[in-house]
Amino acid sequence: MIIQGKTNKWEIVCGLEIHCQIISKSKIFSTASTKFGADANQNVSFVDAGMPGMLPTLNQYCVYQAVKTGLGLCAKINKYSEFSRKNYFYADMPTGYQITQFQYPIVGEGVVTIDLEDGTTKEIRIERMHIEQDAAKSIHDIDPHKSFIDLNRAGVGLMEIVTKPDFRSPEEAGAFLRKLRSILRYLETCDGNMDEGSLRCDINVSVRPYGTKELRTRCEMKNVNSVKFVMQAIENEAKRHVEVYESGGTVEQETRQFDAVSGQTKAMRKKEFAHDYRYFPEPDLPPLIISDEYIKQIADELPELPDAKKNRFVNELGLTKYDAAVICENKEVAYFFEKAATGHDAKKVANWLMGDFFAMLKRKNLTIEQSPITAENLGRLVDLIEQNIISGKIAKDVFEIMSETGENPEKIVEEKGLKQVTDSSTIEAIVDQVIAANMDKVEAYKNGKTGLFGWFVGQVLKESKGKANPQIVNKFIQEKLG
Amino acid sequence: MTIDKQTVNRIAFLSHLKIDENKIEEAQDEFNKILNWVEKLSEVNTDNVEPLSSVNENSLVCREDIVIEKNQADKILANAPVKEYGYFVVPKVVE
Structure with missing residues (x-):
């Protein structure tokens, strides 16, 4: 300066x-x-x-x-x-x-x-x-x-x-x-x-x-x-x-x-x-x-220090330098992250950790050790999204429930029936239904109000309670609206 | 090296000791006697001799990290001239 x-x-x-x-x-x-x-x-x-x-x-x-x-x-x-x-x-x-x-x-x-x-x-x-x-x-x-x-x-x-x-x-x-x-x-x-x-x-x-x-x-x-x-x-x-x-x-x-x-x-x-x-x-x-x-003897007992950990997260787990630095500044956060990331998509885990997870801790005024969501469960949640079992949107709801109950996300998805719908005929039926009920909007769309596309997607997702796979929904709406 | 009156006063100030004006000369004399006596050491040639700060090198014995004294306030404050709420009380010392 x-x-x-x-x-x-x-x-x-x-x-x-x-x-x-x-x-x-x-x-x-x-x-x-x-x-x-x-x-x-x-x-x-x-x-x-x-x-x-x-x-x-x-x-x-x-x-x-x-x-x-x-x-x-x-x-x-x-x-x-x-x-x-x-x-x-x-x-x-x-x-x-x-x-x-x-x-x-x-x-x-x-x-x-x-x-x-x-x-x-x-x-x-x-x-x-x-x-x-x-x-x-x-x-x-x-x-x-x-x-x-x-x-x-x-x-x-x-x-x-x-x-x-x-x-x-x-x-x-x-x-x-x-x-x-x-x-x-x-x-x-x-x-x-x-x-x-x-x-x-x-x-x-x-x-x-x-x-x-x-x-x-x-x-x-x-x-x-x-x-x-x-x-x-x-x-x-x-x-x-x-x-x-x-x-x-x-x-x-x-x-x-x-x-x-x-x-x-x-x-x-x-x-x-x-x-x-x-x-x-x-x-x-x-x-x-x-x-x-x-x-x-003391040198042999030294733990991995923040810089070494940060470099390892960047080089081996593919984190950005910024994310790695934020995660490694605090020892407890770094240990939690490592536990959550092991066997899962580390970058996605980092995103959840630094986004919704930190926001949840802040909102509840908790330290990471007091988190109702365990590292293992955060890793499992990321897996559910990666394997297309739930959508990213539903994942937010599951995360909310986890932060209240501390339950395993797989169990929550199972019990509440939140699995993503990927079955084409089911989704197509919902799309048809939404279109039939909104012919005026279809007309407007065809007359150039293309911004309505997103509205149709939203209606279908809403109708499916957020469970319809958004890619498949997009595909059908595109087809049907021409 | 000789100690002058000013140095005596300064050492007294640093040590928070009050030396009466008529005793300063006496103290000055005592200091100088001690210094002259120690001065004798300078006759020894100490070229190539490492400074020695203790004759007990290699004898530092450490202790285990354990707590023994607890609830000490009554004992520690027993002779305090002024105490309040479990604290020593002294004239205001803030700068």
Whole structure:
């Protein structure tokens, strides 16, 4: 995206830092639960509360999840990594420091391929990913003079993924977040729920004159909590930079707040000693060393990821790229589709899935796991149409019944007598009957109102309760009307 | 390396410690003594020596992913100076 200013063309330079809560039962350094939505301060151990003498112990499953995620990002896994203390004083961090990784993160450079609206793809480079503990949650809107602190979130494992400044438009950043969320959900390492805060995005934005390679001063916006807001924040912040530069000003490096209501960003009070975290190696935890065998074992267990699945659906099942991308974005949808398509016409199954099926879920406000129509039954319905047992129109009615009762479509067709009529003499009789009853229309047709052809077809289909094979109906009407 | 008064004040600020004006010089002196003592290490030639951040390399023991502590609020809040509705209450800290 090029921003056209008053005097110049400008290009956006943007990088993202994404905090992803690790799916694990217990916290990264303590044995308290990670469960979201518990009463305040129930899921807190003395380690999380920063009580004197408490020591962190590393949760091996969090390490496993981090390595798995690193592999999913096609990234280098560092067999040697270290924990560091990031010192800051704030009510959401009882210890006065966050245990994180600084110089030696567990995951190094990787790459994520994003799909853009024009059908092209782009590679976004990952700079690194490290593991750390989450902070507590502060609530500021209960009382005008007090803040309320809930330590339940303190100590939940986080993966912080840092990209290179590779985004040139809000659209690319949005596509990246959706792809990343999809990968994490396939891997089952983070649930990706931005509204619950298990995936949070910090944005760094700067602009430069189009065509140059310089990197100008950037501004950061923290904790933007939806894909839409991330895209809005990037666009509006970039436009602000352009205005500042074109009016002869300079952009100051600062953290800005994104306001979801106005869509604009505003400066936060500058911290007096910003970014003086005084990192040092965490004395309570020795370095983390993992083996090649360990990494290989996790690599062997990796599920098929969305891009691989998408390519397979295109190449082996004949889906369009667009359909495959939509189906593969969500793991549950992809699994449902595969089950439904196995042994049936995959393209037709995809059409039903993305059309009537999604519309039905939306109307009933259901997730795909709650669907009354099973994958197998959707496949069977497609077969009934393919084998000319029912028409496409009747299939819609059968689909409706399936969505109410969850029954097998074959049984519905059998019981309700919905089988398509392909018997020529039966259809011919109906056609004759319709023509005999509408001689005036026949006359009009013969006098040039050819648009009435469709009306005759409709009448015959109606008379047959939709069961007459439309091709045969067409043929007879053509014959008889001459 | 020597620590000046300004650095003492800055470290105190970052640590949220209040150091009386008349104690600053003393603290400055203490800091410098420690630094001078550690400075001794620079006499050792460390060319071609990998940085060592722990003497316990290879000894990180991980634990299983199990939950032990539950319903902790009463215990965790036992010594809180101010608590309400199961939360710690602190002076407003929003920026």
